[in-house]
Amino acid sequence: MAVELRRPERTFTIRQLCLEFKCTPRALRFYEDKGLLSPARQGLNRIYSYKDRARLQLILRGKRVGLSLAEIREILQLYGKGDGGAAQNAKALRRFRERIVAFEQQRADIDEHLAELREACSRLEAFLEKSAPDLLASAADLPTPPPSGRSSTDRRLASPRHA
């Protein structure tokens, strides 16, 4: 075989992934415990491949939209079984469709919430414009006041999940 394999045959340490995706080593090991990841080992140390990285991305996106780790694992398992029997694939298809309708429902919920929030904002804006335009201006600025503020784009959305 040539020296060059497929694409990026890079590997990552646990800390590199943690920095990149803003999570902790504990979390990655936890996902491993739960069967969501299974990085190679060099002695005791974990070595994450590019595929592992991709899986991690999927895990985190899943979390952001409120999936439980168990659900994410299920999806990942189905995903990885592109080669499995046709029955497996049919099952995967069903699961995927279920997920789709669930997501659509969730999207609709969000849209309703957004509509309500926007309307409430309009009312508040109108009210403040009459009563205290200065406060209105201050409200337009700083998403979070300096004290204990992280960066501008603060993640922390669904955890929620959640339950």
Add this chain to the structure above:
Amino acid sequence: MAVELRRPERTFTIRQLCLEFKCTPRALRFYEDKGLLSPARQGLNRIYSYKDRARLQLILRGKRVGLSLAEIREILQLYGKGDGGAAQNAKALRRFRERIVAFEQQRADIDEHLAELREACSRLEAFLEKSAPDLLASAADLPTPPPSGRSSTDRRLASPRHA
């Protein structure tokens, strides 16, 4: 005042609301403990007004989109303070805007997930159509197989938020 007050001056028992919204008395009392609801009392029994019902709706929608009860309570409190000082309203406005961007982010995440899922479905469909059309047909049916299946529309989406 006339005998007729505003709109539906109806009240609800805890069980009525539970049936309507598919939740348990325990949950409603829990929300009350946490300050999300505060129904009137008739002796010891809880009497929920129409406003309480509306709040409950908001709570459940919030949960579905991955908000924690603490976040929901905060929003409800801001909501209820339409009369408060202008500073309060300005704060509310900021909070609402934060929520809006968070929801938009979450919506985008969901859209990405949906796109991926749809693509995966297409591939699976194409594959199955070639290899086992019968299974494909079976996959189109029953969202959940009879054993241990609830109703057709099974909620249980975000819970997560839990974290």
Add this chain to the structure above:
DNA sequence: TGGCGCGTTGACGTTTACGTCAGCCGCGCG
């Protein structure tokens, strides 16, 4: 040789959102 930094494995603690259970109350009914 000692110490620092990174990594590992348990093990226990924590928060959220309830479930479950025991015990008590008031009410209608046969």
Add this chain to the structure above:
DNA sequence: CGCGCGGCTGACGTAAACGTCAACGCGCCA
């Protein structure tokens, strides 16, 4: 009069998703 139903109040249990802490290994380097 008993009792079953619906409701109430604690109090304890639980599952998910990690945080935290202790104790250890390994390479390096001054």
